[in-house]
Amino acid sequence: MTSSKDTKSSSTPLTLKRPNTLELKKTVETGQVKQSFSHGRSKSVTVEVKRSRTFERGASGRMAEVRTPLGDQAGPAATSKPTSKPAAIAPASSHDDLTNAERAKRMQVLEAAREAEERKRQEAEIERERRAEEEARQAEENARLKLEEEARAKREAAEERVSETKGTLKKVEEEAVIAARAATEARKKREAAENGDVEDTRPNKLKARQRHAQTAVPSSVGEVIANELGGRVKQANKPVFVPKDVTAKAKAGDDRRNKGKLTITRALEGGEGDVRQRSLASIKRRRQKKLQQERGNQNIPVKVVREVTLPETITVQELSNRMAERATEVIKQLMKLGVMATINQTIDADTAEVVIQELGHTIKRVTDADVEMGMLGLEGNDEVNLIPRPPVVTIMGHVDHGKTSLLDAIRSTDVVRGEAGGITQHIGAYQVNLASGNKITFLDTPGHAAFTEMRLRGATVTDVVVLVVAADDGIMEQTIEAINHAKASQVPIIVAINKVDKPDSNPDRVKQELLQHELVVEDMGGDILCIEVSAKARTGLDKLEEAILLQAELLELKANPDRSAIGTVIESKLDKGRGSIATVLVQKGTLKVGDIFVTGNESGRVRALMNERGQQVDSAGPSLPVEVLGLNGTPNAGDDFVVVESEAKAREIAAYRGHRDRELAVAAAGRGSLEQMLAKLKEGTAEELPVIVKADVHGSMEAISTSLQKMNTEEVKVTILHSGVGAINESDITLAQSTGAMVVAFNVRANPQARELARRENIDIRYYSIIYNVVDDVKSAMSGLLEPEQREKFTGYAQIREVFNVTKVGKVAGCMITEGTVQRGSKVRLLRDNVVIHDGALKTLRRFKDEVKEVKEGYECGMAFENYSDIQVGDQIECYIIEEIAREL
Ligand SMILES: Nc1nc2c(ncn2[C@@H]2O[C@H](COP(=O)(O)OP(=O)(O)OP(=O)(O)O)[C@@H](O)[C@H]2O)c(=O)[nH]1
Numbered sequence: 001m002t003s004s005k006d007t008k009s010s011s012t013p014l015t016l017k018r019p020n021t022l023e024l025k026k027t028v029e030t031g032q033v034k035q036s037f038s039h040g041r042s043k044s045v046t047v048e049v050k051r052s053r054t055f056e057r058g059a060s061g062r063m064a065e066v067r068t069p070l071g072d073q074a075g076p077a078a079t080s081k082p083t084s085k086p087a088a089i090a091p092a093s094s095h096d097d098l099t100n101a102e103r104a105k106r107m108q109v110l111e112a113a114r115e116a117e118e119r120k121r122q123e124a125e126i127e128r129e130r131r132a133e134e135e136a137r138q139a140e141e142n143a144r145l146k147l148e149e150e151a152r153a154k155r156e157a158a159e160e161r162v163s164e165t166k167g168t169l170k171k172v173e174e175e176a177v178i179a180a181r182a183a184t185e186a187r188k189k190r191e192a193a194e195n196g197d198v199e200d201t202r203p204n205k206l207k208a209r210q211r212h213a214q215t216a217v218p219s220s221v222g223e224v225i226a227n228e229l230g231g232r233v234k235q236a237n238k239p240v241f242v243p244k245d246v247t248a249k250a251k252a253g254d255d256r257r258n259k260g261k262l263t264i265t266r267a268l269e270g271g272e273g274d275v276r277q278r279s280l281a282s283i284k285r286r287r288q289k290k291l292q293q294e295r296g297n298q299n300i301p302v303k304v305v306r307e308v309t310l311p312e313t314i315t316v317q318e319l320s321n322r323m324a325e326r327a328t329e330v331i332k333q334l335m336k337l338g339v340m341a342t343i344n345q346t347i348d349a350d351t352a353e354v355v356i357q358e359l360g361h362t363i364k365r366v367t368d369a370d371v372e373m374g375m376l377g378l379e380g381n382d383e384v385n386l387i388p389r390p391p392v393v394t395i396m397g398h399v400d401h402g403k404t405s406l407l408d409a410i411r412s413t414d415v416v417r418g419e420a421g422g423i424t425q426h427i428g429a430y431q432v433n434l435a436s437g438n439k440i441t442f443l444d445t446p447g448h449a450a451f452t453e454m455r456l457r458g459a460t461v462t463d464v465v466v467l468v469v470a471a472d473d474g475i476m477e478q479t480i481e482a483i484n485h486a487k488a489s490q491v492p493i494i495v496a497i498n499k500v501d502k503p504d505s506n507p508d509r510v511k512q513e514l515l516q517h518e519l520v521v522e523d524m525g526g527d528i529l530c531i532e533v534s535a536k537a538r539t540g541l542d543k544l545e546e547a548i549l550l551q552a553e554l555l556e557l558k559a560n561p562d563r564s565a566i567g568t569v570i571e572s573k574l575d576k577g578r579g580s581i582a583t584v585l586v587q588k589g590t591l592k593v594g595d596i597f598v599t600g601n602e603s604g605r606v607r608a609l610m611n612e613r614g615q616q617v618d619s620a621g622p623s624l625p626v627e628v629l630g631l632n633g634t635p636n637a638g639d640d641f642v643v644v645e646s647e648a649k650a651r652e653i654a655a656y657r658g659h660r661d662r663e664l665a666v667a668a669a670g671r672g673s674l675e676q677m678l679a680k681l682k683e684g685t686a687e688e689l690p691v692i693v694k695a696d697v698h699g700s701m702e703a704i705s706t707s708l709q710k711m712n713t714e715e716v717k718v719t720i721l722h723s724g725v726g727a728i729n730e731s732d733i734t735l736a737q738s739t740g741a742m743v744v745a746f747n748v749r750a751n752p753q754a755r756e757l758a759r760r761e762n763i764d765i766r767y768y769s770i771i772y773n774v775v776d777d778v779k780s781a782m783s784g785l786l787e788p789e790q791r792e793k794f795t796g797y798a799q800i801r802e803v804f805n806v807t808k809v810g811k812v813a814g815c816m817i818t819e820g821t822v823q824r825g826s827k828v829r830l831l832r833d834n835v836v837i838h839d840g841a842l843k844t845l846r847r848f849k850d851e852v853k854e855v856k857e858g859y860e861c862g863m864a865f866e867n868y869s870d871i872q873v874g875d876q877i878e879c880y881i882i883e884e885i886a887r888e889l
Contacts, residue, residue, distance in 0.1 A: 154179045307362045317343045333358050389559040389622040390439035391552035397468030398476035402498040405535035428571040428583040429625035430612035441623045461568045464551050471497045471505030475513040483517050484722040494529045501534040559622035564643040565591035569635050580631035584641045592619045596650050600639030601658045603650035604631040690741035693723040707775050716782045733757045789885045796820025798877040811869040812862045822879045823854050829878040841866040
């Protein structure tokens with residue numbers, strides 16, 4: 001390369017040598033060319049014209065320099081490609097003898113030829129590049145189509161599997177993920193193989209070069225220089241294939257709405273994304289479908305059988321929820337049963353049970369009382385570790401016959417009391433320690449009220465009743481009441497004839513009177529133990545204790561002390577200082593301080609236990625009465641007392657019982673009338689009619705009792721629980737209440753307390769003044785217990801004249817009614833030669849193909865029998881009906 005100075009100095013002479021052209025060359029030939037690069041940078045390049053010297057052998061044989069015009073010799077200074085053709089042409093056409101004009105002309109031609117050659121070369125270059133670009137685009141398109149085809153095939157396969165299996169989505173997903181990974185890897189491999197290490201710059205460069213070539217073609221020198229400076233043509237890059245959907249996903253990658261949403265595309269894309277967690281419902285559905293598939297029953301949904309917990313009443317909505325059935329389905333089933341119910345309507349358990357069965361579910365009936373289940377401990381617990389327990393004795397008798405005196409006398413025999421010297425306090429019950437080492441628990445319950453109250457609550461705490469009868473007074477009204485109560489409770493009686501120390505005492509008379517009440521003492525050949533005692537003189541007490549122990553032995557009284565305690569409240573009170581206190585008789589197990597318990601509607605935790613001497617004890621075993629402190633409320637006498645495992649359970653049971661008692665109080669309003677009792681008897685739940693009779697005089701009482709007893713039959717009988725003279729008192733009502741007895745008042749009235757109690761407890765007292773009315777009422781009550789009599793009533797005869805075979809009906813007898821009438825649905829007997837060969841029912845009774853109710857004598861009819869077809873012409877049919885006749889005593 002030379003400097004611009006040289007260029008200037010060398011160009012001027014050349015120009016002057018051209019005779020016809022006295023102008024300077026265009027600046028572009030000697031000026032600067034602007035070069036643009038792909039990345040936007042541009043550069044100015046100075047173009048210099050270099051004069052080349054050419055020598056040719058002249059005509060003289062000497063080498064002479066061929067002088068050419070400046071422009072003809074122009075060429076790129078830096079080009080590495082010499083233009084050979086013009087050079088080749090030049091020698092052939094150079095002649096020394098050419099004129100300047102000819103030479104210039106020739107040079108012009110040569111120049112034109114060279115330019116044409118150069119243009120052709122440029123065009124060929126552009127064409128080659130265009131083809132390469134076209135091929136690259138085609139290859140890119142093919143690769144994209146191929147991958148798209150593969151992806152679509154896999155997607156279709158996956159979708160097909162999804163639709164086929166409907167439930168093995170996960171599997172499909174896994175397959176899809178694997179396929180996608182494989183596709184990704186294959187794609188990567190392919191890219192690596194196709195692209196090599198070349199960057200993806202090809203398209204831009206090609207375009208730039210193409211643009212440049214198009215604009216620069218006319219300027220051959222500039223184009224050549226630009227081509228040389230612009231860089232080499234690199235190997236075409238293979239385009240990187242990006243599937244459309246993936247591209248779309250990449251664009252929507254930030255779209256949070258689609259985040260976590262599993263699509264086939266996403267599954268196919270591969271498992272690079274976050275790990276999805278299946279929902280619980282999805283897992284359930286999958287299991288369900290898997291189950292269906294296992295059963296080979298893919299199209300039929302498997303019925304899920306549920307155990308439906310069924311309370312006493314339930315709403316339609318709740319029932320449908322528990323069965324997981326639609327409410328409309330439940331309503332439909334109810335309609336089939338003839339029950340028109342809305343979704344919010346409550347239906348009873350029996351109706352609900354039918355619906356549940358119809359819908360193929362199982363039933364678990366429960367009641368609110370289930371809350372008490374297990375409260376009394378496991379059954380069988382009582383059978384182990386049984387040890388004898390002291391008997392529990394109640395002393396009963398008429399007023400002033402000496403009950404309290406006798407109890408005091410017995411208590412004085414307590415050896416422990418004597419030793420301790422403590423002050424005995426009244427707690428309603430106490431245990432006496434005998435010299436023999438035995439113990440007896442006495443309930444100190446004045447009158448019968450507490451006794452009956454307890455029995456009313458189902459509490460049978462008394463093992464033995466000691467009936468105190470004053471030897472000088474004999475059997476009195478309350479004595480009889482006591483006897484009746486004891487009998488009703490099925491508790492053995494020991495008779496203690498008291499006050500034998502009195503001079504006018506007559507024990508034998510007492511024994512005689514006892515016979516009237518079916519109490520036969522041992523002296524008279526019976527099994528009732530009878531001891532003559534004197535509370536005042538303290539005689540016969542040891543014999544009485546012996547008799548009690550003997551009776552207890554016969555009863556085999558045993559209990560398991562190694563279990564949680566169960567007992568009964570003997571009495572309770574609200575103490576100002578100590579709160580609610582209950583005297584509890586422990587019947588099973590051992591009650592300890594700290595135990596949590598339920599008693600009646602109350603609950604609590606044992607804070608302290610006190611015995612009858614006011615001493616604190618840590619525990620109380622079977623048959624031991626103790627005072628319990630720590631109750632939340634005051635229970636009733638006769639309430640149970642049960643130790644439970646937790647306070648929550650205790651509170652739950654107490655709450656349930658409170659609710660139950662309130663409901664019972666409401667229900668009691670419609671109970672207890674004689675009519676209802678009769679209805680109950682008619683249900684067949686009773687074969688005995690318990691009666692309490694009160695009369696104005698002894699004679700009428702006996703007359704009524706005898707009349708009623710006479711009505712007893714083998715099927716039903718009257719049981720007179722109690723009969724007496726005088727007004728109806730509270731004791732009569734409580735007895736009637738606990739036994740469900742009918743109260744007969746003959747010429748007497750109930751006292752105000754009894755009236756109030758009867759009203760409260762809804763006990764019906766029947767008032768009479770004529771004995772026959774009493775007998776009639778009781779008879780009708782008893783008749784209600786009798787089964788109605790079934791009686792056969794003959795209706796008519798028919799003669800079989802012809803026998804037809806009728807499709808779907810079988811053999812039909814064409815008959816003539818010879819006597820009486822024949823009714824549809826009547827019973828029939830088939831007689832052949834006056835011998836009964838079949839006894840059954842009539843299936844059809846027709847006249848001229850029409851079903852009729854009745855056919856009278858002298859008419860023909862068609863008859864067929866229920867489950868019988870052996871009929872012949874000449875047989876006789878005897879028709880009859882069964883009548884039910886109410887029986888009377
Ligand atoms: N002579 C004699 N009198 C007795 C005997 N037992 C009790 N008495 C007297 O009979 C009366 C009534 O005795 P209580 O022990 O109060 O009779 P109760 O049956 O408890 O009487 P209530 O509590 O009213 O039912 C008292 O005056 C006693 O002194 C006895 O064995 N001999």
